[in-house]
Amino acid sequence: MEFLLSKLDTRVTSAKEVKNDLDRLINTLPRVNILMDKAEWWRFNDQHVAHFLKQLRDAAYDAEDVIAEFKYYELQQQIEGKANRRLLSLLTFIKDLVSNSTSKVKDIQGRLDFVTAELERATDLFGSSNGSTPHETTSFVTESMLGREKEVEVVLQLMQESGDLAGSSNSAKRRKTAGNLLILPIVGIGGVGKTTLAQQIYNNERVKNHFDLRIWVCVSDRFDLKKKTKEMIESANRELRNKESEFDINDNLTNLDSLQHTLKGKVQSRRYLVVLDDVWHENSRDLESLYNPLRSGLRGSMILVTTCLSKVAEIVGTHDPIELGGLPDNIYWDLFKKCAFGSLDPSSFPELEDIGLKIAVKLEGSPLAAKTLGGILRANMTTRQWTNILNSELWQIEQADGDILPALRVSYxxxxxxxxxxxxxxxxxxxxxxxxxxxxxxxxxxxxxxxxxxxxxxxxxxxxxxxxxxxxxxxxxxxxxxxxxxxxxxxxxxxxxxxxxxxxxxxxxxxxxxxxxxxxxxxxxxxxxxxxxxxxxxxxxxxxxxxxxxxxxxxxxxxxxxxxxxxxxxx
Structure with a gap:
C-alpha cells in the first residue's frame, strides 16, 4: 500500500489519511471476526444479538470489499504504473473514498465501532456462558422406539461376543484395542434417535443381566473432565449403594487423581456398561483421560458413545460405528401418525392424512422432526394450518428448546x-x-x-x-x-x-x-x-x-x- 500511495500527487490531499484509515480497518477485522464467532452462540436465543450480528456482518463485508478494491488498484498500479489512464482510475477511486471530507473508509469504521460496542454489551450480559443451556439426558426411557430393532440386536450380539473380540486381531469390524474395552460409537445427525437407542439398550433386560454395573453420563457440549468423572462415580454409586456403601463419593473430593482412582475402584473386577451420551469434544487426550480409569474392568466391558461427529467416533472407537440414518418410510409414517394424530384415526381425516404424508416425506426419517411438527399439527387439526406447515420451511416454524431445529443448531x-x-x-x-x-x-x-x-x-x-x-x-x-x-x-x-x-x-x-x-x-x-x-x-x-x-x-x-x-x- 505504501508503494501505491507514494505514486499519488497533490491532487489527492488526503491520501495519507486514507492510508491510516485503511490500516485501522485492516487491524479491526480480526477482532470483529472473533466477536462474530462468539455472537453466533447467542443469535438464536436473543433477538438483540441477532440484530447486531446482522449489522456487524454487513459492515465487515463492506470493509473487506473496500480493502480488496484498494489492493486491486494497488496491484494494477504496480503492474502498469506508467499508464496514465490507470493512474487516473486510481485517483478516481481515492477521491471517491475521501469525497466531501467524509471518507467511505471512515464510514465503515464508524459502523464497525458502533455495532461492535453494542454487540459486546449485549453478549457481556451472558457472562461466561456459551449461549446455550445444555440439554442433559438420562438413562430413563422417555418414549417408545420404532424401527431400531436391528441396531439393538447388533449391540446385544457384540455384548455377548465382546470377550472373544477383545482378544481377537482378525475381526474385520474391530479397528484397535483398548485393553479390555469395547468402545462402540453411535453416530448420526441431531434428532435421529441416538440417545433413544442408547436408552433402550441401557434398559434392556438382557443388558441388565449381563453386566455387573451400568453407568450413564451425558457429556454434552461442555466437556469437564473432573465433573464427568465425578458423575460416573455418582452413577455407579446409585447401583452399588445398597451393597458397598463404602464406595460412596465424598462430595468434597475435587482432586482429579483421587476421582480417577475412585472410579477405577468402582469398575475393577466388574463387567460394566458405560454410556457416554452426546459427546462433542474432539480432543483425543481428554477423551482418553475420561475412559482411562475404566480399563481395569473385566473383559466384556463395553462403552457406548453417542455423537454427531465422525471424528469423535474415529478417536474413541475400537469398533466400527453404528451409523444411524433416518427411519424407513413405512415405520416413519407410523411414528408421524402417532405424533400428529395422537389417539385419533388418521383415516377419519383423509385430507389431513394426505397432507401429513407429504410433510413426513420432507423430514428425512428424523424422529425428533416428527415429534416437533407432529405436536404443532396436533394442536390445530385444520386443513389451512396443515397446508401452511407443508408449504413452510422448517426454519420458518416457531420451535421450542429441544425441538428439531434447536437440536441441529448445536452442530452449527x-x-x-x-x-x-x-x-x-x-x-x-x-x-x-x-x-x-x-x-x-x-x-x-x-x-x-x-x-x-x-x-x-x-x-x-x-x-x-x-x-x-x-x-x-x-x-x-x-x-x-x-x-x-x-x-x-x-x-x-x-x-x-x-x-x-x-x-x-x-x-x-x-x-x-x-x-x-x-x-x-x-x-x-x-x-x-x-x-x-x-x-x-x-x-x-x-x-x-x-x-x-x-x-x-x-x-x-x-x-x-x-x-x-x-x-x-x-x-
Whole structure:
C-alpha cells in the first residue's frame, strides 16, 4: 500500500489519511471476526444479538470489499504504473473514498465501532456462558422406539461376543484395542434417535443381566473432565449403594487423581456398561483421560458413545460405528401418525392424512422432526394450518428448546468460523440438488475463505478438506444415486443462518427483498431476464450462479457478462 500511495500527487490531499484509515480497518477485522464467532452462540436465543450480528456482518463485508478494491488498484498500479489512464482510475477511486471530507473508509469504521460496542454489551450480559443451556439426558426411557430393532440386536450380539473380540486381531469390524474395552460409537445427525437407542439398550433386560454395573453420563457440549468423572462415580454409586456403601463419593473430593482412582475402584473386577451420551469434544487426550480409569474392568466391558461427529467416533472407537440414518418410510409414517394424530384415526381425516404424508416425506426419517411438527399439527387439526406447515420451511416454524431445529443448531454452533461461512453457501442450492466441489470452491474463494497461498496452491485441496469436514459431521449425505447432497434438515438450517447474505431464487417470481446486503445469489436459467431489472440492484454481490434443472452452469453471452461485471464491481 505504501508503494501505491507514494505514486499519488497533490491532487489527492488526503491520501495519507486514507492510508491510516485503511490500516485501522485492516487491524479491526480480526477482532470483529472473533466477536462474530462468539455472537453466533447467542443469535438464536436473543433477538438483540441477532440484530447486531446482522449489522456487524454487513459492515465487515463492506470493509473487506473496500480493502480488496484498494489492493486491486494497488496491484494494477504496480503492474502498469506508467499508464496514465490507470493512474487516473486510481485517483478516481481515492477521491471517491475521501469525497466531501467524509471518507467511505471512515464510514465503515464508524459502523464497525458502533455495532461492535453494542454487540459486546449485549453478549457481556451472558457472562461466561456459551449461549446455550445444555440439554442433559438420562438413562430413563422417555418414549417408545420404532424401527431400531436391528441396531439393538447388533449391540446385544457384540455384548455377548465382546470377550472373544477383545482378544481377537482378525475381526474385520474391530479397528484397535483398548485393553479390555469395547468402545462402540453411535453416530448420526441431531434428532435421529441416538440417545433413544442408547436408552433402550441401557434398559434392556438382557443388558441388565449381563453386566455387573451400568453407568450413564451425558457429556454434552461442555466437556469437564473432573465433573464427568465425578458423575460416573455418582452413577455407579446409585447401583452399588445398597451393597458397598463404602464406595460412596465424598462430595468434597475435587482432586482429579483421587476421582480417577475412585472410579477405577468402582469398575475393577466388574463387567460394566458405560454410556457416554452426546459427546462433542474432539480432543483425543481428554477423551482418553475420561475412559482411562475404566480399563481395569473385566473383559466384556463395553462403552457406548453417542455423537454427531465422525471424528469423535474415529478417536474413541475400537469398533466400527453404528451409523444411524433416518427411519424407513413405512415405520416413519407410523411414528408421524402417532405424533400428529395422537389417539385419533388418521383415516377419519383423509385430507389431513394426505397432507401429513407429504410433510413426513420432507423430514428425512428424523424422529425428533416428527415429534416437533407432529405436536404443532396436533394442536390445530385444520386443513389451512396443515397446508401452511407443508408449504413452510422448517426454519420458518416457531420451535421450542429441544425441538428439531434447536437440536441441529448445536452442530452449527460447533463449526469453526470459516466452516460456518462455508455452510451458509449451501443455501444457494435448492433442496435435493447434488453438491459438486467444483461449484462450491470458487464461491468459497470469492468469500475470502482461502488465503492468498491457498488460492494459488491449495484451492482444490482445501475445498476438498472443507467438504470432507461437512461429511464427517453428518451435514452431507450420499444419495441412492451415489451423488452427495446436503441433508434436507441441514438445508433448512443453512437457509436460517444465511438469510441476509445468500439467496436462491427458485420460484417464478422474484422475491428477494434485501438487495443491499445479499452477497451470494443463485438463479435458474429461466430467470436470466432478471439481470437487467433485479440482479443489477444487488451491488454487493461476490458470486452469482446460474443453474438449471439439468445441473450444469448456464452459459451467458458476452454482452450479458460485460453488463454484469460493470454493474456488480465485487463479482
Amino acid at each position: 454452533r460447533y463449526l469453526p468460523l470459516h466452516l460456518k461461512q462455508c455452510f451458509s453457501i449451501f443455501s444457494l442450492f435448492p433442496k435435493y440438488y447434488p453438491l459438486y466441489l467444483n461449484f462450491l470452491s470458487p464461491i468459497w474463494l470469492a468469500d475470502g475463505l482461502f488465503s492468498r497461498e491457498e488460492r494459488i496452491f491449495l484451492e482444490e485441496e482445501k475445498g476438498h478438506w472443507y467438504f470432507q469436514e461437512f461429511k464427517n459431521r453428518s451435514f452431507i449425505v450420499r444419495g441412492e444415486d451415489n451423488n452427495t447432497y446436503l441433508h434436507d434438515l441441514m438445508h433448512d438450517l443453512a437457509k436460517s443462518v444465511s438469510l441476509d447474505i445468500c439467496y436462491c431464487q427458485e420460484e417464478d417470481e422474484w422475491s428477494l427483498q434485501n438487495h443491499d446486503t445479499v452477497r451470494h445469489l443463485s438463479v435458474y436459467r429461466k430467470q436470466i431476464e432478471l439481470i437487467d431489472n433485479e440482479i443489477s440492484k444487488c451491488k454487493k454481490l461476490r458470486s452469482l450462479l446460474f443453474i438449471d434443472g439439468l445441473n450444469y452452469e448456464t452459459k451467458l453471452d458476452s454482452s450479458s457478462l460485460r453488463y454484469l461485471f460493470n454493474e456488480l464491481p465485487y463479482l
